[in-house]
Amino acid sequence: MEIDKQLDQAREIILNKWFDATIHSYPQDTARIFAKSSNRFDNPVGSATRQSLDAALGLIVDSLSTYRELLQKNGSALPEIDENALEEALDSVIRIRAVQSFSASMAVEFVFELKTILKSVLENPVNEVIYNLVDKVALAAFNRFMKCREDIFLLRANEAKRRIHRAFERAGLVTELAEEELSPARTNL
Amino acid sequence: MSDELKPDELLDKIDHTPSGGDWMDSTVQIRPGMYCYAAKPESVQTLGLPNARAWNPVEDDWKLPENWQEIIHNGIKERLERFRTFKIFMDICVRCGACADKCHFFLGTGDPKNMPVLRAELLRSVYRNDFTAAARLLKFLPGGDRLAGGRPMTLDVLKEWWYYFFQCTECRRCSVFCPYGIDTAEITIMGRELLNLLGLNIDWIATPVSNCYQTGNHLGIQPHAFKDMLEFFTEDIEEITGVNVEPQFNKKGADILFITPSGDVFADPGTYTCQGYLILFKYLKDKYGLDVTWSTYASEGGNFGFFTSHETMKRLNAKMYAEARRLGVKWILGGECGHMWRVIHQYMDTMNGPADFLEEPVNPITGTKFENAKSTKMVHITEFTADLIKHGKLELDKSRNANRIMTFHDSCNPSRGMGLLEEPRYVIKNVCDNFFEMPENTIREQTFCCGSGAGLNAGENIELRMAGGLPRANAVKYVHEKFGVNTLGTICAIDRAALSTLMEYWVPEVEVYGIHELVGNALILPGEHEREMDLRMEPLPGKEDEDE
Amino acid sequence: MNQKYMLPLAGVFLLFLLAYAGVEGAGLQWFFGIVIPYLAVIAFIWGFVNRVMGWAASAVPFRIPTTCGQQKSLPWIKQNCIDNPDKASGVFIRMLLEIFLFRSLFRNTKAAFNRNEKNKLTYSWEIFLWVGALAFHYAFLVVIVRHLRFFLEPVPACLTFLEFMDGIVQIGLPGIFISGIVLLFAALFLLARRIFDAKVSYISLAADYFPLFLIIGIAVTGIAMRYFTKVDIVGIKEFTMGLVTFHPVIPAGVGGLFYAHVFMVSLLFAYFPMSKLMHMGGIFLSPTRNMANNTRAKRHVNPWNYAVDVHTYEHYEDHFREKMIEAGLPVDKKE
Incomplete structure (x- = not known):
């Protein structure tokens, strides 16, 4: 059987394993709660993670089947994956991990777990094509992680701005306030 | 600016390590992005609080007084006698785990010590060691203190307290699910009081407290500047409506004294809510002759003293009644704020009352007696406005809010420390047509905190705030995707600031509005010209083309 | 192996052996x-009295109920009289529900059964905490009440009735009492939860396992006596009546198992006041539940309320007078 169909068939199993591996980057006691398939509002980390992984897996399957079709039609092809769609798919899980004191490597490490899982689940030998795709997922994850980190720095800048009503800027009132007075401690609620 | 992480700090970030084993054994790692900077000595000195000095949480030496363990021990002892809550909550927890996954900080950060039960156990372990019979009996056995679940008060324990008691927003969500009503907020309050005995506050709390004490508000806005700011709003409103809504200040003999958090006067988007108040008061003055005054002395509704100690809370809160008495008003009206209302509703009368110099609050326009506020004599503005709307006393044009697809975030304190649930919803539904509730387990008494309350809305701990706000943002995202919600209504000044940032990160399409901003948009002032803009100076629905 | 539960388990086992051997070997019936x-x-x-008096001696400075519903405010807004009571009657009902139905714990279970994204029914274990806790406490209550027959002569009719209801499923001889079986299984469930649920096991202390093992030990010895070793009930009644009438006697023909049972019950009693088991008394006094939310309507008095330093208006005006006058703000003293 073609590897993409096989992957699609085993998708639920792969997803569950991948989800488990990802969730176990948290402390054991925490992982236990996050892994529960409870209400998505009671367990945002677990549900967002699962949803993200599922979407990424879907993109991999799609990419593999397009690749196979092209290969059958043209005799040669390169595996393609929509990088923007991939980043979007990974956004939920990465956005969360970007604020959880993970180092960059730890934050995206879960992607590489997929290689081991695919090797253990799929009957066909896992080839370079698949490994390449997983690498692409990892790169997209890293991109998104950096984007989220930048967002976080921007957040602070924007928040500092909002702490002064724009009317006062217009009126030149804020010039009275020295830089240090704009530091968070002075501009509190 | 000083609050930015330095690159090497970023590299220092520590990975999650699976804990396993005994939580009492692991030492605390104070992680950048999760903690707030230490209080500056000047701010601690203003109120004469103990051990003012410069110190840094990430350094080993915290510059504690020599006898700090004794201070903590005596501090616990005193509080056990003074607070039945504390004593009972130390004794009766059975560690059933019902609260464990109810805390937004646990759900967001995944740090097991953010489970409410463990946050409390940090203190309880020391209490058991120092104050219980079981520990005294078991001490004679080897390893007996562990059997009794106790541990001695060491520097590591103290650091752990500091780190985790400043990762709790005192939102009380866990307390709703506890079979004995154990309230982690109460334990955090005690924990912070104890820490303050050693001068271990955070600057984001200590400096506002100091400002509030001296100038009357957290921001340290001096009286003339406070007046200037409201006058700027007046100019903006005149531009938008053609009506001069000029407010009155420190006016003796006014009917009502109005107090709101200074964040509304200073920080966006609270400023628009403040403009809403100004429009409402102008309307009531012109139509019904209601005389409302603002005060520059009592110019702060919020009370960061509440996040320091009961005594500090009382010292800051005293200004409200003092000013009401000096001005000779009939009663006090309070603006939209969260912890301010917990303080007013559950503490003020007890601390600084009785308010026998005020009258039992009656709405002079509708004749409604606010029976529920007859002793404290302070009414919440949504109670007041809801009453006006119910009696048809406000002329409202809902269409001006037609582009707002609303949901409402219940702030922790008004929902779990007061029960103000329907009033704001009633107001929203009367000024806006599109209202959708978030899922049931994320609103009302089960509402998720913004992640920045209780003095934690600083810049340096932004990751903690974003992680802690995740459960809330997750629910907003859901209604945004399902119903196209673009506006998050709230009745809390910290929410207005914190949720704006939270939305920017998680659901950027959603804006944050105070309820009285919507009222200000909808209310038709006598003599106003046709409005083209809303209070944010954006074109009103249907006026977009004319603007271009 | 986890010390936190192995030590209490070994402890309970040793205590059992101590009593058993003490009676069977050393003839210390009178002691145990x-x-x-x-x-x-x-x-x-x-x-118990000491503990409760200790709590009662602590002040209740503020009225801080946790409100779980709509407050009483405007007359046309429907108040939630139970979850946000403003009167004693509401508080009373809230406490009843809390004490007899573990209402707050039940709140936990609302999300117990859900449909996930794929519309599959999922459930969480939380509902079983509530069910398990209810089963455990009620079974325990019935067992205790049932045991009163050993201390009362004649046995009141209501006790006989309770026994009849408890034994209504008639299997074997002597008939099975449901309560004992439920107690044992509920305690085992609570124990399993502590050991196997990572989150609960992480927060559990030795002090959480010890009473569970003790209660399991008591239930097992009790059940063993009733159904397997078939102790001499008449002898035991003679013994227990002796205890309550302060004329203790040691009956002949009652073995070590019975004394081990009595010893473990005694330990539970003695251990009770110094442990978390005091939640039984504490729940009545918990200020977040037993107070009405009427703080703004009725002033609550703090017995230790003391005067504090405040920044008065006079100070404030002295400090800012010039600026205030310049800005056109009214002042009290004009100089």
Whole structure:
């Protein structure tokens, strides 16, 4: 059987394993709660993670089947994956991990777990094509992680701005306030 | 600016390590992005609080007084006698785990010590060691203190307290699910009081407290500047409506004294809510002759003293009644704020009352007696406005809010420390047509905190705030995707600031509005010209083309 | 292996052996049957009263109920009189529901059964905490009440009725009492939860396992006596009546198992006041539940409310007078 169909068939199993591996980057006691398939509002980390992984897996399957079709039609092809769609798919899980004191490597490490899982689940030998795709997922994850980190720095800048009503800027009132007075401690609620 | 992480700090970030084993054994790692900077000595000195000095949480030496363990021990002892809550909550927890996954900080950060039960156990372990019979009996056995679940008060324990008691927003969500009503907020309050005995506050709390004490508000806005700011709003409103809504200040003999958090006067988007108040008061003055005054002395509704100690809370809160008495008003009206209302509703009368110099609050326009506020004599503005709307006393044009697809975030304190649930919803539904509730387990008494309350809305701990706000943002995202919600209504000044940032990160399409901003948009002032803009100076629905 | 539960388990087992061997080997019936129970009851009563008095002696400075519903405000807004009571009657009902139905714990279970994204029914274990806790406590209550027949002569009709209801499923001889079986299984469930649920196991202390093992030990010995070793009920009644009438006797023909049972019950009694088991008394006094949310309507008095330094208006005006006058703000003293 073609590897993409096989992957699609085993998708639920792969997803569950991948989800488990990802969730176990948290402390054991925490992982236990996050892994529960409870209400998505009671367990945002677990549900967002699962949803993200599922979407990424879907993109991999799609990419593999397009690749196979092209290969059958043209005799040669390169595996393609929509990088923007991939980043979007990974956004939920990465956005969360970007604020959880993970180092960059730890934050995206879960992607590489997929290689081991695919090797253990799929009957066909896992080839370079698949490994390449997983690498692409990892790169997209890293991109998104950096984007989220930048967002976080921007957040602070924007928040500092909002702490002064724009009317006062217009009126030149804020010039009275020295830089240090704009530091968070002075501009509190 | 000083609050930015330095690159090497970023590299220092520590990975999650699976804990396993005994939580009492692991030492605390104070992680950048999760903690707030230490209080500056000047701010601690203003109120004469103990051990003012410069110190840094990430350094080993915290510059504690020599006898700090004794201070903590005596501090616990005193509080056990003074607070039945504390004593009972130390004794009766059975560690059933019902609260464990109810805390937004646990759900967001995944740090097991953010489970409410463990946050409390940090203190309880020391209490058991120092104050219980079981520990005294078991001490004679080897390893007996562990059997009794106790541990001695060491520097590591103290650091752990500091780190985790400043990762709790005192939102009380866990307390709703506890079979004995154990309230982690109460334990955090005690924990912070104890820490303050050693001068271990955070600057984001200590400096506002100091400002509030001296100038009357957290921001340290001096009286003339406070007046200037409201006058700027007046100019903006005149531009938008053609009506001069000029407010009155420190006016003796006014009917009502109005107090709101200074964040509304200073920080966006609270400023628009403040403009809403100004429009409402102008309307009531012109139509019904209601005389409302603002005060520059009592110019702060919020009370960061509440996040320091009961005594500090009382010292800051005293200004409200003092000013009401000096001005000779009939009663006090309070603006939209969260912890301010917990303080007013559950503490003020007890601390600084009785308010026998005020009258039992009656709405002079509708004749409604606010029976529920007859002793404290302070009414919440949504109670007041809801009453006006119910009696048809406000002329409202809902269409001006037609582009707002609303949901409402219940702030922790008004929902779990007061029960103000329907009033704001009633107001929203009367000024806006599109209202959708978030899922049931994320609103009302089960509402998720913004992640920045209780003095934690600083810049340096932004990751903690974003992680802690995740459960809330997750629910907003859901209604945004399902119903196209673009506006998050709230009745809390910290929410207005914190949720704006939270939305920017998680659901950027959603804006944050105070309820009285919507009222200000909808209310038709006598003599106003046709409005083209809303209070944010954006074109009103249907006026977009004319603007271009 | 986890010390946190192995030590309490070993402890309970040793205590059982101690009593069993003490009676069977050393003939210390009078010690385990008379001295220990009297001491335990004294420790229980003294400790319990002491603990509750200790709590009661602490002040309640502020009225801080946790509100779980709409407050009483405007007359046309429907108040949630139970979850946000403003009167004693509402508080009373809230406490009843809390004490008899574990209402707050039940709140936990609302999300117990859900449909996930794929519309599959999922559930969480939380509902079983509530069910397990209810089963455990009620079974325990029935067992205790049932045991009163050993201490009362004649046995009141209501007790006989309770026994009849408890034994209504008639299997074997002597008939099965449901309560004992439920108690044992509920305790085992609570224990399993502590050991196997990572989150609960992480927060559990030795002090959480010890009473569970003790109660399991008591239930097992009790069940063993009733259904397997078939102890001499008449002898035991003679013994227990002796205890309550302060004329203790040691009956002949009652073995070590019975004394081990009595010893473990005594331990539970003595241990009770110094442990978390005091939640039984504490729940009545918990200020977040037993107070009405009427703080703004009715002033609550703090017995230790003391005067504090405040920044008065006079100070404030002195400080800012010039600026205030310049800005056109009214001042009290114009100079």
